[in-house]
Amino acid sequence: MKREINTDMARSRPAELATVIAIISAVVLMLLIFVGSRGMRDFDSALIGYAVATLFAVVALTYRYALWISRPPTWRYFRAGWANFFSWRNFRNYTLLIPKAWWTDIFGQTFILKRGLRRWITHMCIFWGVLLSLAITLPLTFGWLHFTLLPNSQYQLWFFGIPLLIFPISSVIGFAIFHGLDFTALLLMVGLLLALWRRITDAGQLAIQRFGFDLLPLVMLVAISVTGLALTASSSWWGGRFYWFLSLTHQAVVVVWLLSLPFGKFFHIIERPASIGVSLYQTVNQDMEHYDIRPQTGRCRRCGQELPSEQFVQDLQAVLGDLGQHYDLGGDRGALQEYCPTCKRVLRGEAYYQLMGKRFL
Template sequence: MEPEHIAPPPRPRMHKGAFAVATLVTGLVVALIIVGSRGLRDFDSALIGYAVASLFAIAVLLYRYVLWILRPPTGRYFRAGWSSFFSWQNFRRFTTLVPRALWTDIFAQTFILKRSLYRWVMHMSLFWGVLLSLFVTIPLTFGWLHFTLEGVDTYRIWFFGLPLFTFPVEAGIGFAFFHALDITAFLLMVGVVMALWRRLRDSGLLATQRFGFDMVPLVLLAAIAITGLALTASSMWWGGRFYWFISLTHQVTVVAWFLTLPFGKFFHIIQRPASIGVTLYQKVNQDRERGEQQTVGVCKRCGEELPSQQFIRDLRAVLQDLDQNYDLGAHDNLHEYCPRCKRVLRGQAYYAMMKKRFV
């Protein structure tokens, strides 16, 4: 059941392609910073640390993401997903499939709710806490968004150098704007506390988790939320005391989180939208084969329906690209089993090898 060969490393041209895309897009972001901040006139020099860390994260995230989609498995499904998306026939038949997938896989993550309510609330708090914080901080950091005082108690909001609208400071919209990061910090703390509680008490997680990969990102998020709330407390209740030290600590933790983002667990936030393409690819091929009255494959162990014959053919091609062979002997192959049965077979093989040492 083990592959005969280890998967080859990415080819040099894949690295060059990923580097070119990362460089091009990062350069475009730098140009947008200059344009959006009106030649850096609206750029706050006090936020340069955040800006540099953001650009680094963007460059490395793009490099890793492009390298990921250029690999044989993801590349094949990536191309197939876009091919299905741009098909007019598929659009007519599956108009609501992509919006539903966006809701269930990204925005509401209802697939986690099926596992447990606790995990769903935890993931929702972390996801929206991080995402909404980035929606606020990135435009402010790059100078795309700023506020100017007009009159005694009225502010005007500017975006990309264009005036949008005015709002009173004391009104609800003013409170929401100036305390948006406090709201996201509270939301983030809910998710972090729930995640840490689960990771410190779940025996399965304690046995498999890695401190640097699983725990450090959560600790950094907690530090970001706590120091961010402390900044508000210093300006509103402490008369500005400790503000410089808290702001420096906050900036260090934010920069540290940005620097670890491409290499840590939260990289899956960038990868997750690709699941929509896989959902479309599987659904389109299943329905097409049923419409053509083709035989849909089933798991050889439990009889559960496999995604599609096209999926099996693509899986065979991917394994061939990777020079891997999962032949089980006697005209049997691992890709003819569903994911659950693959895990069962692997466990049985491990038990047969380890015997009493298995437990």
């Protein structure tokens, strides 16, 4: 009974810490909205639905991310990644590693290019379409970014209450600024159409995909893009017809999408930057002296193949210990982590054969 109580307490601590961090993130965001909108003077009340949904999404994302980070395997990678990042020796030896990892893993996503050019184009269009759309929408929603009309048909751009730029309404700059969300919607649509085409034609995807997890997020993004482009068409070509209905529909779909972010497929966008720390961890450890299990060898107990670095093996054993999983083989055979992957499979096969005899074959 006492052990069960201690286990429940250990499980509740990460949730309590995640709750505190989520509340702090909400307070910080509300303060930034208040300050950035100059005491709510620049806040557009018509966008309050977007703002409230974004606030709830930030709280849920922070809560789930904090829980994810607190898991034993993730926390060890996370902690080791930051320790390697702030190491002066690593900075001197791997100065270009972090910028390169940001390009290959995040901004350029070149690892997807190895799977095919069309898949890479699909991911890039969706990634940059969503990212650029949020970069425009969120500052407008929070009142950080707004425009004021000046004489002679000019606009003044403000950011956090600071005047930045004056431009003519009919200029190229003005057209690009006021149609920025249209450009990002078109970019997003290219990626979405490619993704949906693959989802409905690829036999492998049809066999394993789930509508709620794999297709619904894409459908919602299509709805956001189409209704957003329709708003521009209504104001520019249709004389404002259907604008109220389109704006309400657009806002409702965006709010649902924002609220679904912490619980759906697109949460991996939030998780992905952590791969930078993993890349640094792996690179640093590959260059370290290999783990010595036999004296002066650092090789598998059975076949002699080189094993990963000492830190990697020690972290693996520590994580398994945190999870209550112990793989001591008994006698002088050591632990399962002291064998290479091939020999682990051989040991497992031998154990099955000893247990089942000829029935195993």
